[in-house]
Amino acid sequence: MLKEERQKYILDQVHLHHRVLLNDLSESLNVSIDTVRRDVKELDSEKKLKKVHGGATSFGFMTFTKDDGNIYLKSKKISIAEKTVSLLTDGQVILMSGGTTNMEVAKLIPKKLVLTVFTPSLHVAMALLDHENVEVIFLGGKLLHDAKFAVGGTVVNALSQLRVDMCILGTGYLDAEFGLTEFDWEVIQVKQAMIRAAKKTVILTVSDKLHSVQKYKTCDMTAVHTLVTELDPSDPLLDSFRPFDLVLV
Amino acid sequence: MLKEERQKYILDQVHLHHRVLLNDLSESLNVSIDTVRRDVKELDSEKKLKKVHGGATSFGFMTFTKDDGNIYLKSKKISIAEKTVSLLTDGQVILMSGGTTNMEVAKLIPKKLVLTVFTPSLHVAMALLDHENVEVIFLGGKLLHDAKFAVGGTVVNALSQLRVDMCILGTGYLDAEFGLTEFDWEVIQVKQAMIRAAKKTVILTVSDKLHSVQKYKTCDMTAVHTLVTELDPSDPLLDSFRPFDLVLV
């Protein structure tokens, strides 16, 4: 194996998981810990990652200050993503919407897992393509400049011809009474089509977005099969959702 | 076996697998390791691949962070992109394939220019979305893991319903006799559909890729309306293309 391959693998792992242990690298690369150490040292001096005691981190993740709202939110999203990934099984065909939470899900999918994923999100598609065993099918259409998300008749039409195992929707506002709401009309159309095309609907939401209502409605709570938050399923914040026939994770 | 054949084989392997070991090459080519070493050294000095300890990699092998791609090729590509952008006019509807040259085109499009662009390339789509006045429509389909490019029936089908002003094809191998060739069969299908859907076909090629032939053929030279290279249009290297009814830029 070439040194360059090793270093690429290390950088991929760091970018994927934000942090990585030298021991794990040594094992999965089948080289001594010293070699890994030397590689990481080199990559660090090239400013491609940050070496820390026992491992390495990507530059975005090293500052773990809980005061910083963004980082805090990100770790919530990662914990949601971890729960979501555990819902996936080999051979499934799924739909994924866009948003940062779904991005984290895409990154955290195990390398071994065999999946077929349809998505209208450029970012999610890009992240999924890192996984050799995931077949990625992009739902083409007019792209929104800000969300990098395909919308319009083409997408809805393509979705109407699908019947997949599960659809994973991120970045929505959720309320027990009003259901799932958004502020972009075109996105709504696509998400509704996604829900129709899937046997099960999984909603990912950080607790901050619970009990808020936006302009347009995607669906009622009755259409939701699984609700994933960063909270413990028994958390009182989730009480208002318990009357519905859904799984809390 | 001729030296040219050997070097072509080496380049093909590098393009295909992104990395290659000198030992493997020596064995599959039935020449001594020294000969392979010299070949690779030569190709490296011509900036066609990157020699590393024990083997060679393609440029952009480590491309996840910054552009590790080679600077010589890049400046050629930028000059091609500049010429290409000057062919565009307000209100046009165009098709763009993938590849790094088309990426440069996408980046160089003036902010004021109003365009509608269809593309099956994730990277090009992403770059185009930076431009407020460009409407981007992604041609959805199964994505290739390495090229981040959509292929398959869906793409070809969508293209069959279009009639656009111009299609811009990058990253091909061009030869006066054999026309435009590639090494990926699925990509060929899409590019052929793109040519059929457009009134004019514009080919972008760095001079290194002139007069080379790959396994599969996209189209004859007769299908090409404009050929853009980094060379001066009067350069003798382009002589073999003059008999055809095309514009050299």
Added chain:
DNA sequence: AATATTTTTGCAAGTTTTTGCTGTTTTTGT
């Protein structure tokens, strides 16, 4: 056609790079 010249190829000796191992020093968590 025969000979001279240049290029290419393979080989061998010496050098550099890489890698894993040793023991020692530094850092970390309790």
Added chain:
DNA sequence: ACAAAAACAGCAAAAACTTGCAAAAATATT
């Protein structure tokens, strides 16, 4: 402060690289 884990430094074996050289092949010359 102390034990455990990690980092460091030096060393030796293996792999890869360099250089010079001579045989072989290709090309040019007479």
